[in-house]
Amino acid sequence: MRRLILLIVLFSACSTIEKSELSSSSSSLISNIHFFNTGNAFCSIVTCPYEKKIFIYDCGMKSGKNERTYSKIQIKKEFEKHLKGNKITLAVSHADMDHNSLLPLVLEGDISDIFLGGERGDYFNLEEFLGKTSNAAIKSGNDLKALENNKIYSCGNQSAKLLSTNVGTKPNSKSMIVKFSLGEIDIILSGDAYGENERYTALNAKKDLRNIEILTASHHGSSKKGSNSEDWARVVSPKTLIYNAGTHNGYKHPRCEVVYRFNPYLKTEKTHRLSCYDQILKSINTKKSEFNVGDYKKLTIKIKGNLYSVETDELTFNPSSPHR
């Protein structure tokens, strides 16, 4: 009897160890990619649960606001919550203000690296802000171009790789296209890429475009200047597509024709609404994994182990496994 009691005690001690090991294992840690509704603009944060680091890709504000759009005070509070004590890596896709106008307001603290699509001189509105970031290593122009196909950030099982930048001479065609990998989940962040950026990237980084789970539509879902082309949709074949567009914006982003173009590649979700433009603004019901950030306040991609799910302030969608 005494031996039996000893065995039970030993067994329960082992179970406790296994449980505590399991709960602290990396598979239970959650990474989040937050997209904020700041109008017809782009503002995103990638959190890292492994180290005190954070990755910011663009943060600007523009027209196309609605009742769900963040106010400047609200977005500052969101950033304060996420930045606390973290070392910041900042990537700004290109110099247009809808991608960077909020940075001086929301970014305070320890910025270690700054990557600027285009030339530093293009960022006249950020000159004062950049002047205060004396501890940060700033890369732009040819220095950034030289980093194509290289990692520009890593944290735990996360990494960001620069696929292309400064392809053309217009602000949009200088957009940085970045592949962000979180374990087995890959996401392409594409700024305001034109068709020429998409074609260049498809050739230059062919292998990196295999098995992509999530894509942000180029140029807020525009179909002008070759953005979001048929070829790009086929090459990337994302399971989930995110439009960083406002509603009621004069640019008519995203275009419904772009939405229909990507539909064959997207996975199925429960029915939800999606705002897009033909001649006028439409609110369509879709079962495809496509979301316009402007339809919500915040949209979050939550990654746990090898599963990712899309969460908005209204709906949570079922977790999905990666392509492989």
Ligand SMILES: [Zn+2]
């Ligand atoms: Zn833009």
